[in-house]
Amino acid sequence: MPPRKLMNDEPCPVARSVDVVGDRWSLLIVRDAFDGMRRFGDFQRSLGVARNILSDRLRKLVDIGILEMRAASDGTSYQEYVLTAKGESLFPVVVALRQWGERHLFRRGEGHSVLIDKGTGKPVPLMTPRAKDGGALSPVATEVRKRS
Template sequence: MPRRKPLHADSCPVARCVDVIGDRWSLLIVRDAFDGVGRFGDFQRSLGVARNILADRLRKLVDAGILQPRPASDGTAYQEYVLTPRGESLFPVVVALRQWGERHLFTRGERHSQLVDRRTGRPIPLMAPTAKDGSALPPAATEVRKRP
């Protein structure tokens, strides 16, 4: 079976991002990290992923500067994985995926989780690109330009 072409040299930012966090487990690990999961065993219980796959994805996320291992906060011999500033900057990506899923992957009335503002308890507003004047920016109003 031929190996997948690595996308780290691709000129498209989306392709490079997918190369780092585009597989199922990596994105779910990042999601869990935002939800406060940090220990290997807790990630494994939450995700039901095989140990070898989890170890590989955690290593890749650490190598990419998205997670950082540190000694456990309770003083035990375990270590925890915490989001770095680079990892925290993935929050809008996770929110956009969550909101798209909420809108398109559940039937009316079907139970699902929802991201809410802790202060108000209300769902966070729908994320959408906006123009400089604050108006909605639909896909047809944008274009990709190659930079030198």
């Protein structure tokens, strides 16, 4: 199988983003990091992914600056994987995927995890792109201007 084409020169931000975090394991690692996981073994138990694949994805996430390795906070000899500011900025992406999945991938009444606002104790409101005036922005109200 030929090597996968990288999107480093692609003018589309979506293509470049998917190239970096678009595979299943990378996004689930980021999700678990938002849920407070930091250690290799915890990621491995949560995801059930093969150790070599997990190691590869963690290394790539560190290399691109989404995670960083730190000495364990409890003073043990373990290393921990911690979200960087760049990684934390993926939060809206994870929330958008969660909310899309809640709307389209569960049967009515089927149970699933819920993202809660700790301040209110209520589910996080639906994310919606907003226009400058604060109104909801639909796909037909936008356009992509291609680079010339």
